[in-house]
Amino acid sequence: MSGNFEVIGSRAPRKDAPNKSTGKARYIEDIKFPGELAGALLQSPQAHAKIKRIDISRAQALPGVVAVITAQDVPDVKYGVSPARYDETLFAVDRVRYVGDEIAAVAAEDLATAQRAVEFIEVEYEPLPVLLTVEQATAEGAPWLHEQFPDNVCAQVEQEFGDVEAAFAGCDLIQEGSFFSKRQDGAFIEPNQCVALMDSDGVLNLHSSTQVPHYVQRTLAMVTGLNMSKVRVVKPYVGGGFGPKASATPIDLAAGFLAMKTGRPVRMAYTREQVFLFSRARHGFTHHMKIGVKKDGTLMALDHRATLDGGAYSSFGIATVYYAGSLLGGPYKLPNMRYHGLRVFTNKPACGAQRGHGGVIARALFEQQMDVIAERLGMDPIELRLKNMMETGDVTCNDLAMSSLGMRECIEAVKNGSGWDQKKGKLPKGKGIGMACGFFVSGAGYPIYRSETYHCTIMIKADEDGGGIVVYTASAEIGQGSETTMAMIAAEAVGIPYEQVRVKSGDTDFGIDLGAYSSRTTLMTGHATKEAGENLKAMILETLAQELEIDQSRLDIKNGLIKISGDPVDFSAIRIGYIKEHRGWQDQPSGDELTFREAARLAYLRRGTLVSTGKYKPPVLGGKYKGAAVGTSPAYGCSAQVAEVSVDFETGQIKVERITDAHDCGQAVNLTSVEAQMQGSVSMGLGEALFEEVKFDGQGRILNPSLGEYHIPTVMDMPETKCIVVESGEPNGPFGAKEVGEGAIMPTIPAILNAVRNATGLVLDETPLTPERVYLAIKKQKGA
Amino acid sequence: MSKQAIILTVNGVARQALVEPNQTLTSLLRDELGLTGTKHGCGVGDCGCCTVILDGETVNSCLVLAMQAQGREVTTIEGLAKGAELHPLQQAFVDAGAIQCGFCTPGMILSAKALLDHTPQPTREEITKGLSGNLCRCTGYEKIVEAVQDAAGKMSEA
Amino acid sequence: MLLPSFDYYRPQSLPEALSLLGEMGEDARPLAGGTDLLVNLKLKKLAPKVLLDLGGLEELKGNRADDGLVSLGALDTASRLASGGPEVPGLLAMGAGALGSPQVRNRATLGGNLVTARPAADICLPLLALGAKAVLAGPNGEREVALDGYFKGPGYTVKEAGEILTRVILDAPRPGVGGGYQKLGLRQAMEIALVNVAAHLELEDDGKTVALARVALGAVAPFPMLSPGAASALIGKPAQETCFSEAAEAAAAEARPIDDHRGSAAYRRDMVRTLTLRALRQALSQAQGNQEAQA
Ligand SMILES: Cc1cc2nc3c(=O)[nH]c(=O)nc-3n(C[C@H](O)[C@H](O)[C@H](O)COP(=O)(O)OP(=O)(O)OC[C@H]3O[C@@H](n4cnc5c(N)ncnc54)[C@H](O)[C@@H]3O)c2cc1C
Numbered sequence A: 001m002s003g004n005f006e007v008i009g010s011r012a013p014r015k016d017a018p019n020k021s022t023g024k025a026r027y028i029e030d031i032k033f034p035g036e037l038a039g040a041l042l043q044s045p046q047a048h049a050k051i052k053r054i055d056i057s058r059a060q061a062l063p064g065v066v067a068v069i070t071a072q073d074v075p076d077v078k079y080g081v082s083p084a085r086y087d088e089t090l091f092a093v094d095r096v097r098y099v100g101d102e103i104a105a106v107a108a109e110d111l112a113t114a115q116r117a118v119e120f121i122e123v124e125y126e127p128l129p130v131l132l133t134v135e136q137a138t139a140e141g142a143p144w145l146h147e148q149f150p151d152n153v154c155a156q157v158e159q160e161f162g163d164v165e166a167a168f169a170g171c172d173l174i175q176e177g178s179f180f181s182k183r184q185d186g187a188f189i190e191p192n193q194c195v196a197l198m199d200s201d202g203v204l205n206l207h208s209s210t211q212v213p214h215y216v217q218r219t220l221a222m223v224t225g226l227n228m229s230k231v232r233v234v235k236p237y238v239g240g241g242f243g244p245k246a247s248a249t250p251i252d253l254a255a256g257f258l259a260m261k262t263g264r265p266v267r268m269a270y271t272r273e274q275v276f277l278f279s280r281a282r283h284g285f286t287h288h289m290k291i292g293v294k295k296d297g298t299l300m301a302l303d304h305r306a307t308l309d310g311g312a313y314s315s316f317g318i319a320t321v322y323y324a325g326s327l328l329g330g331p332y333k334l335p336n337m338r339y340h341g342l343r344v345f346t347n348k349p350a351c352g353a354q355r356g357h358g359g360v361i362a363r364a365l366f367e368q369q370m371d372v373i374a375e376r377l378g379m380d381p382i383e384l385r386l387k388n389m390m391e392t393g394d395v396t397c398n399d400l401a402m403s404s405l406g407m408r409e410c411i412e413a414v415k416n417g418s419g420w421d422q423k424k425g426k427l428p429k430g431k432g433i434g435m436a437c438g439f440f441v442s443g444a445g446y447p448i449y450r451s452e453t454y455h456c457t458i459m460i461k462a463d464e465d466g467g468g469i470v471v472y473t474a475s476a477e478i479g480q481g482s483e484t485t486m487a488m489i490a491a492e493a494v495g496i497p498y499e500q501v502r503v504k505s506g507d508t509d510f511g512i513d514l515g516a517y518s519s520r521t522t523l524m525t526g527h528a529t530k531e532a533g534e535n536l537k538a539m540i541l542e543t544l545a546q547e548l549e550i551d552q553s554r555l556d557i558k559n560g561l562i563k564i565s566g567d568p569v570d571f572s573a574i575r576i577g578y579i580k581e582h583r584g585w586q587d588q589p590s591g592d593e594l595t596f597r598e599a600a601r602l603a604y605l606r607r608g609t610l611v612s613t614g615k616y617k618p619p620v621l622g623g624k625y626k627g628a629a630v631g632t633s634p635a636y637g638c639s640a641q642v643a644e645v646s647v648d649f650e651t652g653q654i655k656v657e658r659i660t661d662a663h664d665c666g667q668a669v670n671l672t673s674v675e676a677q678m679q680g681s682v683s684m685g686l687g688e689a690l691f692e693e694v695k696f697d698g699q700g701r702i703l704n705p706s707l708g709e710y711h712i713p714t715v716m717d718m719p720e721t722k723c724i725v726v727e728s729g730e731p732n733g734p735f736g737a738k739e740v741g742e743g744a745i746m747p748t749i750p751a752i753l754n755a756v757r758n759a760t761g762l763v764l765d766e767t768p769l770t771p772e773r774v775y776l777a778i779k780k781q782k783g784a
Numbered sequence B: 001m002s003k004q005a006i007i008l009t010v011n012g013v014a015r016q017a018l019v020e021p022n023q024t025l026t027s028l029l030r031d032e033l034g035l036t037g038t039k040h041g042c043g044v045g046d047c048g049c050c051t052v053i054l055d056g057e058t059v060n061s062c063l064v065l066a067m068q069a070q071g072r073e074v075t076t077i078e079g080l081a082k083g084a085e086l087h088p089l090q091q092a093f094v095d096a097g098a099i100q101c102g103f104c105t106p107g108m109i110l111s112a113k114a115l116l117d118h119t120p121q122p123t124r125e126e127i128t129k130g131l132s133g134n135l136c137r138c139t140g141y142e143k144i145v146e147a148v149q150d151a152a153g154k155m156s157e158a
Numbered sequence C: 001m002l003l004p005s006f007d008y009y010r011p012q013s014l015p016e017a018l019s020l021l022g023e024m025g026e027d028a029r030p031l032a033g034g035t036d037l038l039v040n041l042k043l044k045k046l047a048p049k050v051l052l053d054l055g056g057l058e059e060l061k062g063n064r065a066d067d068g069l070v071s072l073g074a075l076d077t078a079s080r081l082a083s084g085g086p087e088v089p090g091l092l093a094m095g096a097g098a099l100g101s102p103q104v105r106n107r108a109t110l111g112g113n114l115v116t117a118r119p120a121a122d123i124c125l126p127l128l129a130l131g132a133k134a135v136l137a138g139p140n141g142e143r144e145v146a147l148d149g150y151f152k153g154p155g156y157t158v159k160e161a162g163e164i165l166t167r168v169i170l171d172a173p174r175p176g177v178g179g180g181y182q183k184l185g186l187r188q189a190m191e192i193a194l195v196n197v198a199a200h201l202e203l204e205d206d207g208k209t210v211a212l213a214r215v216a217l218g219a220v221a222p223f224p225m226l227s228p229g230a231a232s233a234l235i236g237k238p239a240q241e242t243c244f245s246e247a248a249e250a251a252a253a254e255a256r257p258i259d260d261h262r263g264s265a266a267y268r269r270d271m272v273r274t275l276t277l278r279a280l281r282q283a284l285s286q287a288q289g290n291q292e293a294q295a
């Protein structure tokens, strides 16, 4: 696909990698302020209880304690992720709803004292019935976790597109299946942490390990009652996020209040156990699907029910429950779809968004059922998929527009790349091969709060000496490589080498950016960066054209050199001027082309500091029905994967031996980063498929809140992963680019499920596929 | 018990520090010596991002007492580059794109270094075994393994 | 994560260590690699007033071979055991190599593993199968305790608070002897076993008949256990599938697993059967291999 690019599509080394490789990169834990206090949280040991009494006097009396705050000390403001579902208070007012619910916070001279003070706070609880499952929470007479949500229903979705019943009546084959998944944890390696301090301008500064400085700023401002301009959020390097870091945490807010109260910087950090308690990660899903097809394999209708065990608060859940339905609209042509979604409150930590938000398990079941349908029809699973695949330009029944869709290319790529034809049906006993497809948004079409706000703004400033440019963006580099991506886009747009671009990011003082979620940054922030870059270029060329007294249309900048079309133009006056200004420098411009350096310097001399801006918000997208916003996006990335597994029939152990992965990212801005996202997605999907499950005891306490007992893949668990990048050229993306960060996880679980089915004949309906689950299923199959 | 003075060699330089009995080696390096490249992800040996090399062997510094480092030699991530020149492993990690969020990177590189010190030409299996105590949630490890292979090749040519 | 406060001593000899331990009684805890102890302190499961670092005790270091027996120091790390060496039986090397991660193996000691006595401990199982004895030094001198009978419960053994485990003693590796080690977990590394099995086989000179056998089972009882039934199904019989299967059945029958969040008792019992069979096959091939190498 690649157009004629100088920088885009290369494997430019990441801007942050050298510092990260030497230990110089600074994360929150590496940034210290003079006079810091240490904060600690009191969290509920009970899953559901009334608070009868809180006594902080002993804690306050402890030497070294500077402040203790509870619900009484902060405004009674509810917050959350979605304004329609604000249901959290920083500290429990009269009730705790999960083990870990926040009750109080302490600031002290050192952490040990703060932690001791927390132990000195006395709380009297009156236990309430603990509701740990959807069944318990929806049973007759179950107490409601929140008065405003009857029957513990957080959200309910009813959607129908087309006429599902009529379509089923005309189908030749109906396939039904269910799936049960478990709650996951984000398991980013850097636990959430923050430092808050008031500066001399009266601005509350919060340095936080977050994916979304802007939303944290808004929440902190709203909860403290400050204006947005009195709250600044800065995000240094962040050790991964994957979704759970996409909203303000109680420590962000508590540190803010404690800093305001004490006038000193306050640092708060979650331990690994507290990361599990805060959670906000993938829900546990239950899905039932009924799919109708014609004899020739044409998909006709889907009836889909999903239930989400949401935990104690809404968090992202309203979006999650919509995504779980809407993301089945594609990538296959599906004229009729009905969705019934239900998210229920339980006395467990709130679930939220995680890579592949809402769609991962729905996709897993659907793709598994596609394989079963193929077998029942006597078709090859790839043939069935290709038969139903949407094409570029198609619109799903729920109004999602596929402005580019390289699904066919992805399928062909993994088919050839894995040796599918040589392997399928020809593998020895115990080995299996399976494939699956998936797609995902390139940025949510709408902000989380209702607003006409731009989703991102960019400022680019040219160095006054013309040596390079600085891109200022409030976007969040959390490891995905967005700083590098923006540097590459800016370099391409301005026409200068990548090395001449510096990026300053992650600071709400730099503008608006909704943050790193929904795989939005490359497309959205990329658009704004491209626009700002083009504007800067235009400013420079305008001045240059005036100076040279030629038409601006004859000028361009490429690779740091000014390209002048038509007759030769004498620019010696500009060069001489530049050289005179820089006597003593050894690297004076030379050669028979004018350089960017000279042109940008000239523009500065004529107009002052050159600052250009860019902005982006998507056009109005999607349909008119209730919930139509969720799932909309200016573009969709898509992928196909083939998994090869071996199954140990005697223990039930599964080993994933190889993954072949193809992803259509529109246009790779940085090829290495695209592959890196694909590989990272595969490992998270593999972990969810085989190992990961947050477990609770009967009192709602987490049984495995550690990275020792909550198992994410180690390097020894990872198969070799072959990545093939497909570039369909997205018309709505900057330089044709769209997402890769989340779409790439979509096929992983079903590809593994289908490979395991190929090896064993088993249609497994519960993840993770632990040895025990697989073994029991094999045993049952033998007995049957 | 009050603080005690200990002497140890850190990245080839003799250092002295006053430490509490209950201070970990992670805290000594980060809080007393300002070597913040050593990261802290769990505190209980599960993640490996606090890995340093102690007398030639990798350890989780969160599970070593500062006092146990008395008289010993510690290499941290800050000790690898020579001035502005990256260690071949660091360069390979940069080149291969083996770094995303970077929080696991210091520990990962030190595990790789200890591996190559003992086994200059490791097989893929030896590499994965050698890095198995360092969790990475971002990369899926593929590019990390490539980086180690690449560095091993370059270091043996040199 | 913070460590609670404690005092730290590093005695330079065993007598010094024992007398400190005697003085301070339950308030003091020996510290070896710290991979269990420091975790337990951080998790607030223990709060000793004093940590006695054993690292300076020469008496607990080094391996010696003598008269058909080997003596391994309590401070031997899992890494050193895993890399083998003439004194280290292959079975022990396999178990030690399966423990944790490289960083943990570089710290974790044999003594710490035996004193912590986790039900699935990767060094305990091989030693139990090898018929090792622990040497416990106390105020009144040393005593030798066979590991069969040493374990009492998770984290609980016959070792008394005032005692230090100095060494273990076991038969030196020799031809015709082989071991098999099987560990089942979710991940390939960093796993506490769901079930693990260590099998030890000694063959008669004929290279076929089982002269002696021990099968140790992990994670299926409150502490690492031997399966006497498995041993008697094997001893005196020709080493082959029939008696291996009987031994595996016996082991499965004798295992005392419970249901917990890591796995059900029924699954664990089935896995004891499978892993015992595999460990025995592995032990046989090792025994025959080194017997042939000798011949
Ligand atoms: C991340 C991680 C993974 C792990 N994985 C495994 C695994 O896969 N398999 C496994 O078996 N274990 C595992 N462990 C547990 C641990 O590493 C082992 O039990 C190890 O052998 C303990 O040895 P240590 O020297 O570190 O003991 P320490 O922590 O120093 O001591 C443990 C206990 O023994 C006492 N003690 C130690 N030495 C002596 C002695 N000589 N005399 C008297 N008392 C003594 C201490 O007082 C303490 O009570 C893991 C631990 C961690 C942190």
Ligand code: FES
Pocket: B039, B040, B041, B042, B043, B044, B045, B046, B047, B048, B049, B050, B051, B060, B061, B062, B063
């Ligand atoms: S912080 Fe030391 S291993 Fe995780």
Ligand code: FES
Pocket: A189, A239, A240, A479, B098, B099, B100, B101, B102, B103, B104, B105, B135, B136, B137, B138, B139
């Ligand atoms: S790069 Fe983020 S954890 Fe490894």
